[in-house]
Amino acid sequence: MEQETTGSYISFVLGEEYFAINVAQVLNILQLVQITKVPTAPDYMKGVINLRGTVLPIIDIRMKFGMEPIEYKRDTVILVLNVEIDGEIVNAGILVDAVKEVFEIQSADILPPPGIGSKYKSKFIEGIFKMNDEKFVMLLDIDKVFSTDELVMMKDTTESPESKQAETIE
Amino acid sequence: MDNFQKKFLDEASDLVSQLEQALLTLEQDMGNPELVDSIFRIMHSLKGGGGMFGFDNISNYTHRLENMYDLVRQKKLKVTREMLDITFESADHISSMLNDDGSKTEEIKKNEEILNSRIEAILDGDSMSVVTVGDSVEVKPGLASYYVKVKPYEHIQRNGTNPLLLIDELVGLGRAKVNIFYSNIPDFESLVFDDTYIWWEVILATESDIDAIKDVFIFVEDDCEIVIKKLADGDVFSFDGIEPLLQCSHDFPFDLEKITSLANTIQALEKAKTETAQAAAAKEDKGDEHIKKFAKESTISGIRVASEKIDSLMNLVSELITTQAGLNLYADRAKNAELTRIAEGLENISRQLRDTAFSITLIPIDYLVVRFRRLVRDLSREVGKEIEFEARGAEVELDKSLIEGISEPLMHILRNSVDHGIETAAERKAAGKSPTGKITLSAYYSGSQVIIAVTDDGQGMNPEKIRRKAIEKGLVAPDAQMSDKEAIDLIFMPGFSTSEKVTNISGRGVGMDVVKRKVSDIRGTVSVSSELGEGTTITISLPLTLSIIDGMLVRIADVDYIIPLSVIDTIFAVEHEKIVSSFQNVINIEGVQYPFYYLRDEFAIPGDAPEREEIIMVKYEDRKIGIVVDNITGEYQAVLKPLGKLYRNQDIFSGASILGDGTVALVLDTHKVINQFTRYNDL
Numbered sequence: 001m002e003q004e005t006t007g008s009y010i011s012f013v014l015g016e017e018y019f020a021i022n023v024a025q026v027l028n029i030l031q032l033v034q035i036t037k038v039p040t041a042p043d044y045m046k047g048v049i050n051l052r053g054t055v056l057p058i059i060d061i062r063m064k065f066g067m068e069p070i071e072y073k074r075d076t077v078i079l080v081l082n083v084e085i086d087g088e089i090v091n092a093g094i095l096v097d098a099v100k101e102v103f104e105i106q107s108a109d110i111l112p113p114p115g116i117g118s119k120y121k122s123k124f125i126e127g128i129f130k131m132n133d134e135k136f137v138m139l140l141d142i143d144k145v146f147s148t149d150e151l152v153m154m155k156d157t158t159e160s161p162e163s164k165q166a167e168t169i170e
Numbered sequence: 171m172d173n174f175q176k177k178f179l180d181e182a183s184d185l186v187s188q189l190e191q192a193l194l195t196l197e198q199d200m201g202n203p204e205l206v207d208s209i210f211r212i213m214h215s216l217k218g219g220g221g222m223f224g225f226d227n228i229s230n231y232t233h234r235l236e237n238m239y240d241l242v243r244q245k246k247l248k249v250t251r252e253m254l255d256i257t258f259e260s261a262d263h264i265s266s267m268l269n270d271d272g273s274k275t276e277e278i279k280k281n282e283e284i285l286n287s288r289i290e291a292i293l294d295g296d297s298m299s300v301v302t303v304g305d306s307v308e309v310k311p312g313l314a315s316y317y318v319k320v321k322p323y324e325h326i327q328r329n330g331t332n333p334l335l336l337i338d339e340l341v342g343l344g345r346a347k348v349n350i351f352y353s354n355i356p357d358f359e360s361l362v363f364d365d366t367y368i369w370w371e372v373i374l375a376t377e378s379d380i381d382a383i384k385d386v387f388i389f390v391e392d393d394c395e396i397v398i399k400k401l402a403d404g405d406v407f408s409f410d411g412i413e414p415l416l417q418c419s420h421d422f423p424f425d426l427e428k429i430t431s432l433a434n435t436i437q438a439l440e441k442a443k444t445e446t447a448q449a450a451a452a453k454e455d456k457g458d459e460h461i462k463k464f465a466k467e468s469t470i471s472g473i474r475v476a477s478e479k480i481d482s483l484m485n486l487v488s489e490l491i492t493t494q495a496g497l498n499l500y501a502d503r504a505k506n507a508e509l510t511r512i513a514e515g516l517e518n519i520s521r522q523l524r525d526t527a528f529s530i531t532l533i534p535i536d537y538l539v540v541r542f543r544r545l546v547r548d549l550s551r552e553v554g555k556e557i558e559f560e561a562r563g564a565e566v567e568l569d570k571s572l573i574e575g576i577s578e579p580l581m582h583i584l585r586n587s588v589d590h591g592i593e594t595a596a597e598r599k600a601a602g603k604s605p606t607g608k609i610t611l612s613a614y615y616s617g618s619q620v621i622i623a624v625t626d627d628g629q630g631m632n633p634e635k636i637r638r639k640a641i642e643k644g645l646v647a648p649d650a651q652m653s654d655k656e657a658i659d660l661i662f663m664p665g666f667s668t669s670e671k672v673t674n675i676s677g678r679g680v681g682m683d684v685v686k687r688k689v690s691d692i693r694g695t696v697s698v699s700s701e702l703g704e705g706t707t708i709t710i711s712l713p714l715t716l717s718i719i720d721g722m723l724v725r726i727a728d729v730d731y732i733i734p735l736s737v738i739d740t741i742f743a744v745e746h747e748k749i750v751s752s753f754q755n756v757i758n759i760e761g762v763q764y765p766f767y768y769l770r771d772e773f774a775i776p777g778d779a780p781e782r783e784e785i786i787m788v789k790y791e792d793r794k795i796g797i798v799v800d801n802i803t804g805e806y807q808a809v810l811k812p813l814g815k816l817y818r819n820q821d822i823f824s825g826a827s828i829l830g831d832g833t834v835a836l837v838l839d840t841h842k843v844i845n846q847f848t849r850y851n852d853l
Contacts, residue, residue, distance in 0.1 A: 034833055036729055036730075036826070036833060036834040036835070036836065037729060038813070038817055038820055038823065038836060039769075039772075039773030039774065039775065039820075040773065040820055040822065040846075041817060041819070041820050045816065045817070047834075048813065048814075048817075048826055048834050048836075049834060050828045050832050050833065050834050053489060053492060053828060054811060055811045055812070055813060055814065055825075055826040055828070055834055056814075057813070057814050057816040057817060059816075085815055085816070086815075088815060090814060090815050090816065091814075092814075092816060146816075
C-alpha cells in the first residue's frame, strides 16, 4: 500500500469508448464556443479559440483517432491540456463527446496496454484500467498523441469488434 | 560580483561601442575637435566608473589614453593613424578586461604592456612639439583662473582620503595660492584625532578646464564641500596690482570680489584694444558653447531598462488594446454619444501608447553597423585590401530579437565580401576599377518587410565555376540544366563553399547555407544576385514582427481575417460574376490587368459567395496582386498572438488576434499566401 502510487485521472467518452487523461495535464474544461477555423490545416485541427486572451488550438480528437466525425452536441466540451511537443510545453484543447468523472487509480491496478488485437496503437496507450462497472478505460499518453501525425487507431473500424481482430495484425 | 559592478560592466560595454563608433568617425575626419572631445569623455567615464567600482585595471589603463586625448584636445598632439590604431586596440583591450573571468589575465597583462609602450612612444615623440607650441603662443588658449574652496566634512579621513593629497593634486594643475583655515579646530579635549577641521581656499591659474578641476574631487564629492568658480580668463597672477589681494593669511578668505573686479578691469582694458564687435561676438559664442556643453553633460539621453520590463509593458499594452476593442464594440452598440466620445478618446491614447511602447522595443540597425564597420576595417587590413564601407538606412529599426538574430548572418556575408568579393588593389586596377573596393549595407522598409542588402563592387560570382564546383561535390547531377541564376543559388546548398583555400576569414566550413538557415530561423529570406566582374548583392528580407499591427478586418463566410494595412494598396468592389468569369485568375479593373487569388477557393471554404465581393490589392514585391474576400469590416488594430506550434505549418497566417467580441481573427501574411498558392497556380 505504501509503495504504491496513486494517480488522478479524468475520464471522457468518444463514441462508445472510455478514455482517461492524467489530471496533471488537464488545465480546464470549457463549454463549446465558436471555433475559428484555420484554413489549409488538417481536418482534425478544428481551429482556434480565445482562452482568456490567448489563442488556443483545438483538436477534434475523434478525427485524430480516425473515428467518424459527429455533430457537436450540448455535452461536447473542450478539455484544455498542457502537452509536451518536441520538448516544449504547449496548451491545446481537445474536443470530446462528454466528460465523465475524476477517479483515482493505484498504479498496481493499471494493466499493460494490449498488444496484438487492440484497436489502438499501444504506444499511445499508457495502460488500461477496469472501472467498477466493468468498463475498460484507456489511459492516454496524450503527449505522444500530439507529437505525431499518425492516426492513433490502427484502422478506421467502426464495425463489429470481431472483424477488427482479424484485420489489425501487423 | 555585486549589482553595481554588473551595472558598470553593462555601461562600460556600451561605452566601448560608443568609443568604436567615435573612432570610426574620427578616422574619416581626423582632428574633428568634437569627436576628440567625445572620445575623451568616454575615456573619462570609463576611468571614473572603473575606479569607483573597483576595476582599477580599467581605470589605470584608460587614464593613460585619456592623457593622450587630453593633449589632443589642448592641440598639443595631432591625431595620427597610429593613435587611432592604438585606441582601436585599446577598445578591444578594455573589452577583454571587462569580460575577463580570470583565465586570460596573463595575456591581457602582456597586451597592456605593449599598448602602454606604444602610448608612451606617442607621448614622448610629441613632447618636442609640445614645447614649441607652448613657446610660440603668448597667452595659452585654455589658460584661466579659478577659485576653489575645499571644505572637507569631519569624517573624510575615515574613508581613507587624505585631503592634503587633494590639495596637492589641485596645486599640481597650475600656478596656485592656497589659503588655510584653522578656525574650526576645537579645544584639545573635544578634538577627535581622525576628524578633519581644516579647510582651504585655492586660487589656481591653469590650462586645464573646469572639468579637470572637478575631477580632482570626483571620488570625494560626498565627503566635502567643494566650490569651484571661474575668476577670469588668463592668469590672475600675472595681473598688475593683484599681488596684495593674493596674500595668504590664515583664516582670512580671499577677497573674491576685488580679485574678479580687478581681473575684469584688466581684461576689459585688454579687450578694448581689440575690435569691440569682434570681442562681443566671441564672448557670445563662448557663452553659447558653455551652455551647450553643460546641457550636453547634464541631460540624460537614455536609461537602461531590463528587457523583461519591456516585455511586460508590451503585454500590458496588448491587453489594453484588446480591452479597448471590447469597449469600442460596446460603445457602438450602446448608441450612447457620450460613451462613444470617451471610447474614441481612449482609443486615441491607447494607439499612441501602443506606438510608443512598441518603439521602445526597436533598435536601429545602426547598433550593428558600428560593429560591421569595425569588422570590415579590420578584415580588409588583414587581407591587405582597400575597402570602403558604407551604410545606408542605418536608422531603420528592427525588433530587438531580430537584431540579435541577424547579426551573425550579416557578419558572415560581410566576411565573404571582403574575402572573396572584393579583389586586391592590383587586380582591381587591372580590371579598370578604382583600387578601393566598396561594400555597401543598405536597409529599408518594404511593405511589412525590412530589406537589408549587402552589395560589393567586387569580382562577382562565376556561375560556371559554381556549377562545376557543385558537380564536383556531387550536389547536382553533371548533366543538370540550370540557368545562371539557378547556378548562383547553389551557394545556399549545404556543403558548398567555393573558397579554394580555407582562410582565416571565411571558408571556415560555415557557408551560405548556414546564413540561409539562420535567417529563416527569424522568418526571413535571403537571396543573391551577382554580375561577373561587377559585384554581388545579397539581400535579406525580414518580417517586421510587430506584435501589434494596424490591419484591415475582412470577412470570408463566418471567419474574420486581418490584412496588415501596410501591404494594402487599394480596394475595389467587384461582382462575383466577374470573378467567376475571369480567365486564369486575372481580372481587369479600370483597364489594368491584375492577377488575383480567390480566398474562398484557396481556403476551400464551403457555401455561396455574396454577389458583391471586395478585391484588395496588396503589394507583392514590385507588383500589385488582388486578394478577394467577402466584405470589409474596417480598420482594426490587432494584437498579434502566435498561432502556436500546432499550426506551425500554416505559415500563411502570421498569427491571430482577439476581437472585441472575444472571437479570434486570423492575421494573413499576404506575401506567404501569394507564394504558397502560386506554386499551384503558376502565376
